[in-house]
Amino acid sequence: MLSENQMENRIIPYKMLLKALSSTQELVERILPENGIPSLRIGLKYIKSVLENTIQKAREGLPIIGYHFALPAEYLSCFDCVPICIEGTSYFLATLLLGGVENYYDLIGNWGHPFHTCTSQKGTMGMTLEDLFRFDAIITPSAPCDSTCGSYGYFKYAKKFPTVIADTPFIHEKKSQIYYADEIKRSLIDIGKIINQEPDFEKLRYHVEIENQVLHKKTEIFELIKSTPSPIENMFNPVSAAATIFISGTPENLSFYDEMLNITKKRYKEKSHHGGEEHIRTIWPYMLTFFDISFCEWLDRELGLSILMDIFNYNFFEPINTKSDLNELFLGMSKKAMGFPMVKQSTDFYYPIIDDCIQMAQDYDVDCFIYTQSLACKQFGSIPTILREALKDELGIPMLIIEFDVGDARMTSIKKFKEKINLFVQTLL
Numbered sequence: 001m002l003s004e005n006q007m008e009n010r011i012i013p014y015k016m017l018l019k020a021l022s023s024t025q026e027l028v029e030r031i032l033p034e035n036g037i038p039s040l041r042i043g044l045k046y047i048k049s050v051l052e053n054t055i056q057k058a059r060e061g062l063p064i065i066g067y068h069f070a071l072p073a074e075y076l077s078c079f080d081c082v083p084i085c086i087e088g089t090s091y092f093l094a095t096l097l098l099g100g101v102e103n104y105y106d107l108i109g110n111w112g113h114p115f116h117t118c119t120s121q122k123g124t125m126g127m128t129l130e131d132l133f134r135f136d137a138i139i140t141p142s143a144p145c146d147s148t149c150g151s152y153g154y155f156k157y158a159k160k161f162p163t164v165i166a167d168t169p170f171i172h173e174k175k176s177q178i179y180y181a182d183e184i185k186r187s188l189i190d191i192g193k194i195i196n197q198e199p200d201f202e203k204l205r206y207h208v209e210i211e212n213q214v215l216h217k218k219t220e221i222f223e224l225i226k227s228t229p230s231p232i233e234n235m236f237n238p239v240s241a242a243a244t245i246f247i248s249g250t251p252e253n254l255s256f257y258d259e260m261l262n263i264t265k266k267r268y269k270e271k272s273h274h275g276g277e278e279h280i281r282t283i284w285p286y287m288l289t290f291f292d293i294s295f296c297e298w299l300d301r302e303l304g305l306s307i308l309m310d311i312f313n314y315n316f317f318e319p320i321n322t323k324s325d326l327n328e329l330f331l332g333m334s335k336k337a338m339g340f341p342m343v344k345q346s347t348d349f350y351y352p353i354i355d356d357c358i359q360m361a362q363d364y365d366v367d368c369f370i371y372t373q374s375l376a377c378k379q380f381g382s383i384p385t386i387l388r389e390a391l392k393d394e395l396g397i398p399m400l401i402i403e404f405d406v407g408d409a410r411m412t413s414i415k416k417f418k419e420k421i422n423l424f425v426q427t428l429l
């Protein structure tokens, strides 16, 4: 019989994450003025609350289920379990720890995993090599990318964690949505068999409904972001990405968006900008620098450059019908999951992302795009050049491309990012 301490030590990286979050929160509370970077202050409060709850569940001995971020976290609410986001752990420890999680990338690299795969998985892979996570089961879609499919084999075959894969269709048509609805349901039932639990789909409805309400608030926020100056600070992007990945389906996520909506409305009425003055409005159709999110603040304050959205934010879905039968519920869940960040953009041809970007550039009165091309995302390799041409031809808007690794500062440092953006900005003003 394991002690409570041994039970919670099945998820040591989540304990590291909680500690890092708590120290950051303390710094924020002590150093920043009361109204400084509200998204960070509010986000830390709610994410910390959910992480504490997660660790408590581990202490009680509930099964540990690792999930890919591309599977909405609330789908696991049909179980009494400890949900652990594999990619979120890598990236948010990279954000919060001094020096990031580079030693874990190196560990798994030295073990023999290819260096050019995604750091979102490599960090957690390195951690499991050291037995810092002890998963009872893992669930992942076969989306969004080859890197995901290639890396999850390590968990299944090298670490022998029972791994369930929901086969994600490539084409976004009605028959694909129905197919994926069946796959999601089948995967949850399979996970239930591994951990000896019957999935509680009534409980699932409740948590899916919370996300419907989150969607409503998020949509309102994004309507307000269309105004000039943008009423939201750049830091909202990485913090809301963390909320989407770690705490979706919880009352805390709803409270986060509720508080953010109130702040956004107030700033909209006052026409105030977080950095003082807005000079440039940008969309980052891909990712931010998770290895250093203070960069968001630098862009706001030093350049007056607003990041209106990144890949984790421009994914909206139809509210899911939670009142009808299970088929309808799973169909809604399937549509949402197929439109989830990165899944939407990666599991289709390039036309939808080009169309979305052109439409968003018009709706949000954007001056330019900044496209961060990650080494790992092979499936995205052809997009930047085509998108740059489309934005130029259709709207006369320029786009800067920066190659980087989202979680590893050693590839393109923040210093280099600043130099490239400074030079680019000079061509705009």
Ligand code: SF4
Pocket: 117, 118, 119, 120, 144, 145, 146, 147, 148, 342, 346, 374, 376, 377, 378
């Ligand atoms: S799409 Fe790119 S960033 Fe996302 S998981 Fe795959 S390789 Fe990583």
